[in-house]
Amino acid sequence: MNYCLKSRKVITEDKCLMCGKSESSRHILWDCNFVAEVWRESSLTLPNSNNLQRIFIDVVWKLREDQRVDWEIFATTTWCLWKNRNLFKHEGRCKQTKTIAREAEILVKEFRQKQGKLKSWLRSSVNISPPPL
C-alpha cells in the first residue's frame, strides 16, 4: 500500500509498522508474521499460497477458486486486519492476533443471524398478492 503511495511521492516511508519489512498489500494482509498468525488463528482452511501471487488481490482470486474457503470469514478477517493496521498506525494500539481472528468470526456470525431473522421477518410480514384483474 505504502509502495503505491511512495511511487506517487505521496509518502516516503514504505516500511511495515509491525516488522519493518517493505510494505505491500500482500505483506500487510497476508505475509507479515503478525498477519500470518491471525490467519493461523482463524477457523479457515487456507491453501498454501506461493509467491506467484505477488499482490494481495492475486491471493484473493486464488482463494476465490477454492470451495473450502468460507468467503465471508475471509473477507471480514481481511477487513479486521486493515482496521487493526490503521488502529496501530493512528492510535498506537494493536489487538492480539487471536482477538482479531475471533472478532471477524463473531461479526460474520452476527451478520448471518441478522440476515436469517430478516429473511424470516420478510416471509412472515410481507404478503404479496397479485393486482386485481
Ligand SMILES: [Zn+2]
Ligand atoms: Zn510486517
